[in-house]
Amino acid sequence: MLDMRVNICGVELKNPVVTASGTFGSGHEYSDFIDLSRLGAVIVKGVADKPWNGNKPPRIAEVYGGMINSVGLQNPGVDYFIKNDIPFLRQFDTKLIVNVCGHTAEEYVNTVKALRQQDVDMIELNISCPNIKAGGMAFGTDCQMAEKVVSEVKKYADKPLIVKLSPNVSDIALIAKAAENGGADAISLINTISAMKIDIYKRKTVLDSKIGGMSGPAIKPIAVRMVYQASKAVNIPIIGLGGISSGEDAIEFIMAGADAVAVGTANFMNPHACIDIIDGIEKYMNDFSVNNLSEIKGCI
Amino acid sequence: MKKVENAVVIENKKIASNIYDMFLKLDDIAKESVCGQFIEMYVDNGVNILPRPISICEINANEGIIRIMFQVVGSGTTYFSNLKRGDIIRVLGPCGNGFNIKETDLSIIVGGGIGIPPLFETAKRIKGKKVVVLGFKNRNSVILKDEFEKLGAEVLVSSDDGSIGFKGNVVELIKEKGIAEKNSIIYSCGPIPMLKALSEFADETNIECMVSLEERMACGVGACVGCAVKVFDKDKKEEIYKKVCTDGPVFSSKEVIFDA
Numbered sequence A: 001m002l003d004m005r006v007n008i009c010g011v012e013l014k015n016p017v018v019t020a021s022g023t024f025g026s027g028h029e030y031s032d033f034i035d036l037s038r039l040g041a042v043i044v045k046g047v048a049d050k051p052w053n054g055n056k057p058p059r060i061a062e063v064y065g066g067m068i069n070s071v072g073l074q075n076p077g078v079d080y081f082i083k084n085d086i087p088f089l090r091q092f093d094t095k096l097i098v099n100v101c102g103h104t105a106e107e108y109v110n111t112v113k114a115l116r117q118q119d120v121d122m123i124e125l126n127i128s129c130p131n132i133k134a135g136g137m138a139f140g141t142d143c144q145m146a147e148k149v150v151s152e153v154k155k156y157a158d159k160p161l162i163v164k165l166s167p168n169v170s171d172i173a174l175i176a177k178a179a180e181n182g183g184a185d186a187i188s189l190i191n192t193i194s195a196m197k198i199d200i201y202k203r204k205t206v207l208d209s210k211i212g213g214m215s216g217p218a219i220k221p222i223a224v225r226m227v228y229q230a231s232k233a234v235n236i237p238i239i240g241l242g243g244i245s246s247g248e249d250a251i252e253f254i255m256a257g258a259d260a261v262a263v264g265t266a267n268f269m270n271p272h273a274c275i276d277i278i279d280g281i282e283k284y285m286n287d288f289s290v291n292n293l294s295e296i297k298g299c300i
Numbered sequence B: 001m002k003k004v005e006n007a008v009v010i011e012n013k014k015i016a017s018n019i020y021d022m023f024l025k026l027d028d029i030a031k032e033s034v035c036g037q038f039i040e041m042y043v044d045n046g047v048n049i050l051p052r053p054i055s056i057c058e059i060n061a062n063e064g065i066i067r068i069m070f071q072v073v074g075s076g077t078t079y080f081s082n083l084k085r086g087d088i089i090r091v092l093g094p095c096g097n098g099f100n101i102k103e104t105d106l107s108i109i110v111g112g113g114i115g116i117p118p119l120f121e122t123a124k125r126i127k128g129k130k131v132v133v134l135g136f137k138n139r140n141s142v143i144l145k146d147e148f149e150k151l152g153a154e155v156l157v158s159s160d161d162g163s164i165g166f167k168g169n170v171v172e173l174i175k176e177k178g179i180a181e182k183n184s185i186i187y188s189c190g191p192i193p194m195l196k197a198l199s200e201f202a203d204e205t206n207i208e209c210m211v212s213l214e215e216r217m218a219c220g221v222g223a224c225v226g227c228a229v230k231v232f233d234k235d236k237k238e239e240i241y242k243k244v245c246t247d248g249p250v251f252s253s254k255e256v257i258f259d260a
């Protein structure tokens, strides 16, 4: 009997496919296309303690096999999220993971405090945000800074804490370890890769912010490598993501060491992507007599 | 409700320099569409991952046909230009809010270049007296002029080089002809400088003006917050970013901050 369930720090997902933060809105936007109850979990777009305006447009640049965004984590804030998005998502039989962003440790803590006692299953901490007290350097690019913010937030979280790693580092294993030392219950990776596109006819960058974060199929080999390296460094569950657009891609991440996978940019390429990926994983399991994904997890 | 449908190309022909006129068999999407909305067309060329937003030019709900017009500017639109009768293309739609048509003494429909197509279905649905003002680069880029005339509307044309109609832009033409009346409503789509000038004209003359905007998009369904436009929020009394794909593409000219 085929069993697609996976367990991420005590929370059971009906299958390993979840949505990547910032690419699936609050789920509402895709509910015309797919039944959200089929998903392992919905990870909603990043929320902060107060509304964030985001960056000046243009915010989107398409590149070969992917895209670069500089949305700047525009969001209406945690109060709006609690009032509107939680009740909406609770109509569906799926887990709810809240992605949290901040410019300072206090901002992260404020949001996590606001989420205490709320009806959510897990928290995902986006440590790719710039730390304004450290000159705008991302929390997730320095081991000490990463460990500190994770341990600070962990004190106030009453739900399992997933820490989402930035790939813009020279050694992902060290950062993964730092997150684990800080008290992370799980890690997810990768976030977008720092990138740029120039319009040679206009002699300027396509994005107003000049630099943005790259996602989509083109980043998958980098993400697979990083999931592999991180899985060797830590003993906590891993959600792998970066360029996944098919069941085969998802299997690749699981073999690299991921317990679950998240689907991001592929939703833009195909609004049914998550469902196609769940079906693709199931087909692989059937075709190759895999009864439980633990049989192939980290098998390489 | 939005959905993804495999459209069959019924016709695709070049009608002006770099501009194509395409008819798509899209049963469900055609039934749900209103004027001023757009569709997202996927580019299955193995290179481009994001769908391209293209406005709905005409809707035939009974026969399940949607007409679009597009200008070839890059790889996606080149791919569309090569599609032939019988080819299949993935389409998501209908997207966006569309024009909210109101009854009034005089409707003024103002379009510039490739911004004109979404105004065609809009003009068809507007009852009562209407004037259509169209701006083109030159006589080789004229689209839809005869068809607007067939709707029984008065059609005025301007071009940048004067090779057809009035030499100048549409706002100058509107002022020259003095066509705006007290209760006129403007429905417009076109390049940003045109919409900005039109919005200033609407403010000066105190008439209502709706503008349809463009911004680079990823999802087209409100999920990525990529397609931001700065607007003034009356209730919050502050400038905020709205989404062109779901809050728009049609906005009141009063709320849009063109210099953002």
Ligand SMILES: Cc1cc2nc3c(=O)[nH]c(=O)nc-3n(C[C@H](O)[C@H](O)[C@H](O)COP(=O)(O)OP(=O)(O)OC[C@H]3O[C@@H](n4cnc5c(N)ncnc54)[C@H](O)[C@@H]3O)c2cc1C
Pocket (backbone or CB within 6 Å): A062, B038, B048, B052, B053, B054, B055, B056, B069, B070, B071, B072, B073, B074, B075, B076, B077, B078, B114, B117, B118, B213, B214, B215, B216, B217, B249
């Ligand atoms: C709501 C909406 C409705 C639209 N309706 C139409 C229409 O009816 N007919 C039509 O021809 N075009 C329309 N456009 C513009 C059309 O989407 C772009 O021209 C198209 O995406 C370009 O794709 P490409 O791959 O050919 O070019 P790319 O290689 O992606 O880009 C080529 C050039 O096009 C510009 N461009 C790319 N994407 C956009 C965009 N989303 N908006 C504006 N400029 C862009 C770039 O600046 C670049 O200079 C609309 C855009 C929006 C947002």
Ligand SMILES: Cc1cc2nc3c(=O)[nH]c(=O)nc-3n(C[C@H](O)[C@H](O)[C@H](O)COP(=O)(O)O)c2cc1C
Pocket (backbone or CB within 6 Å): A020, A021, A022, A023, A045, A046, A069, A071, A073, A099, A126, A164, A190, A191, A192, A214, A215, A216, A217, A219, A241, A242, A243, A244, A262, A263, A264, A265, A266, B218, B224, B225, B226
């Ligand atoms: C438009 C957009 C917005 C994103 N917003 C967030 C966010 O709010 N928080 C976050 O942790 N990651 C965010 N991400 C990163 C994605 O969740 C994901 O890590 C990344 O895109 C790689 O996966 P993919 O290639 O499948 O898209 C965003 C990505 C995109 C493309």
Ligand code: FES
Pocket (backbone or CB within 6 Å): B216, B217, B218, B219, B220, B221, B222, B223, B224, B225, B226, B227, B243, B244, B245, B246
């Ligand atoms: S294109 Fe994604 S929100 Fe508008």
